[in-house]
Amino acid sequence: MFKKSIKAYEKACQVIPGGVDSPVRAFKSVGGTPPFIKKGKGAYLYDVDGNKYVDFVQSWGPLIFGHCDKDIEKVVIETAKMGLSFGAPTNLETKLAREIVDMYDNIDKVRFVSSGTEATMSAIRLARGVTNKNDIIKFEGCYHGHSDSLLVQAGSGMATFGSPSSPGVPADLTKHTLLCEYNNIEQLEKCFEESSDIACIIIEPIAGNMGLVPATNEFLATCRELCDKHGALLIFDEVMSGFRASLKGASGILDVKADILTFGKVIGAGMPVGAFAASKEIMSHLSPEGKIYQAGTLSGNPVAMAAGLTSLRKLKANPKIYEDLEKKAKRLVNGFKKVADRYNIPLQVNTRGSMFGFFFCENEPTNFKEVGLCNFERFAKFHQEMLRRGFYFACSQYETGFICTKITNKEIDLCIQAADEIMKEFV
């Protein structure tokens, strides 16, 4: 079934480390080798062996309209014909920025970059520059891209200051990152007691990088309170949840407002786009208006802007999309849950708009440590068997699943049926 993919993977491994350009693609946590993709169409992915899969990954989030959406495809081709990049301003950037700014009360200006990593990295620099402080608070299990100061893990003992989680990151570059448990108010308060130099909290208000684990309202309210009290800024990293959890992302379904928002994934509809946004007061510190430096040769790339603009306008024009996507997400995971109950398999499920998560464990995880208690073996088995049956899920328990507009109840019901076949065999 995977003959050509296995061969392609061997060839790739000769010239690309681990055969992939982003580690999670390598299927290390579920075993086997990744299918090499030939094309996508609507809800489906097609691999080089001719297998067809319902795609619940959607390029890890961006493709809310599925593959080859007609409107997005058309505008990308038309824009590409006018030139791929100019390194000079275009109206497309203003239009996309305007669409975003008009959606939020707390945002006046946007700066575009080319990835989520760049967006969060720049947002943190902005927060530090504006507050003139150095320390940042990050939560275990939240992912904000791979920049140095964010690759941290819990240090030894009681220390809240993180140590590097990757070789190549000097401890000097993570010593300003305080690491705290997600949804743990006590620890968060302790961070502010330990340091009077906190520039910002950065958080995924709906965490999607340890499976789907939403922050509690109380926790987010405490983040807001402590930031206000200590003159720090609150950054909502909405690279995944933005235009996914609702039209206004997590910000659209939560009471708490952030000072800086970061975007990626859906904002580019499959093209490399990231962005960070804030009030005009905060953004005025950014070069060339202010002194905080930030730049990018391909930032605001016209083809990418055109894709994002078309996608966002489609979403805005049809806000019912999110209800529909959430209904489908619920149908899927509630279907899984029913099957799991039938076979006495502990399973926890959750959704936020078009995002869904499921964990093989007894209790709903509220932080990274609790996610670690899940049955990873079961997840790996589930993943392998789903893949064999033509359902493409993210290859790790630490990821979130996505519904796109092209997935119908038919695909979902077939997937639940497959789950029944699979879980029946679990012991």
Ligand SMILES: *Cc1c(COP(=O)(O)O)cnc(C)c1O
């Ligand atoms: C994916 C992701 C990022 C990193 O974005 P890249 O485009 O992969 O650099 C940052 N934050 C969150 C919440 C993400 O999900």
